[in-house]
Amino acid sequence: MKRLIFVLSAAAILSSCASAGNATKPPELDVPFGAEAEISYDGSECTAKIVRYGSGRWEFTITEPYALEGLTVTESGGKTTFSMLGMESTADISGAAVSMARALSSAYDAAAAGGEVTHGSAGETALTGTSDIGRYRVTLGENAEPAVIASEDCKLKAQLSSFTVMPENEVTAELDES
Numbered sequence: 001m002k003r004l005i006f007v008l009s010a011a012a013i014l015s016s017c018a019s020a021g022n023a024t025k026p027p028e029l030d031v032p033f034g035a036e037a038e039i040s041y042d043g044s045e046c047t048a049k050i051v052r053y054g055s056g057r058w059e060f061t062i063t064e065p066y067a068l069e070g071l072t073v074t075e076s077g078g079k080t081t082f083s084m085l086g087m088e089s090t091a092d093i094s095g096a097a098v099s100m101a102r103a104l105s106s107a108y109d110a111a112a113a114g115g116e117v118t119h120g121s122a123g124e125t126a127l128t129g130t131s132d133i134g135r136y137r138v139t140l141g142e143n144a145e146p147a148v149i150a151s152e153d154c155k156l157k158a159q160l161s162s163f164t165v166m167p168e169n170e171v172t173a174e175l176d177e178s
Contacts, residue, residue, distance in 0.1 A: 027144040029112035029127070030055065032166040035146075041100040042155040050104070051166070055112065058105040073101045103156045107136035107149050 034051045047064040058075040062068040074081040080101065081090045115127030115138060126139040134153025141147030149158040 027117075027125075027127075027140060029108070029138070029146065031112075032168075032170075034162075034164050034166055035160045036162045037104075038159045038161075039100060039104065040155075040157045041103065044100070046100075050160075052105070052108065053166075055109045056105070058101065060101050060104075075101050075105050099154070100156070103133045103151060103154045104149055104158050106131045106133045107151050107156070108138060108146070110136060111138040111146075111149075 037050050049061045051059045060073040062071045071084045110131035111127040115129040128137045136151045139148040145163045
């Protein structure tokens with residue numbers, strides 16, 4: 001009888017330990033990365049190369065439409081800087097490029113800092129929450145890499161591709177230059 005109680009107790013303890021390992025934990029998103037993005041923001045669309053050097057430090061280089069090709073929008077230290085064709089300007093305005101960059105970086109940085117992990121009916125995993133731009137959703141694709149960054153509140157949707165985590169030495173070199 002004592003053996004049976006011991007075996008059942010051990011089984012209960014082992015099964016509870018095993019189920020704790022299956023708990024959903026947020027993926028590691030607080031990493032520097034580069035990606036291609038197809039972005040739709042409040043009726044405007046563009047394609048951009050984006051680089052995240054760290055929380056609050058982003059660079060967006062527009063590749064389409066042709067009229068904006070080469071425009072670089074940098075978010076850093078609460079400032080937004082535009083550069084194109086050798087000209088540079090720091091601004092605090094709410095133009096589409098500024099708002100798009102701010103909305104996308106704010107949503108992702110909030111998710112990286114600890115969004116709520118949810119699972120959709122189609123099996124997708126996402127981080128959801130609220131940031132200074134409103135509600136956001138970062139949907140993860142293969143290998144728990146961000147695939148879509150969205151916010152219905154500010155009409156933002158960015159489809160990411162070619163996601164690459166940046167090596168630490170590239171991030172350090174870029175931060176030293178700025």
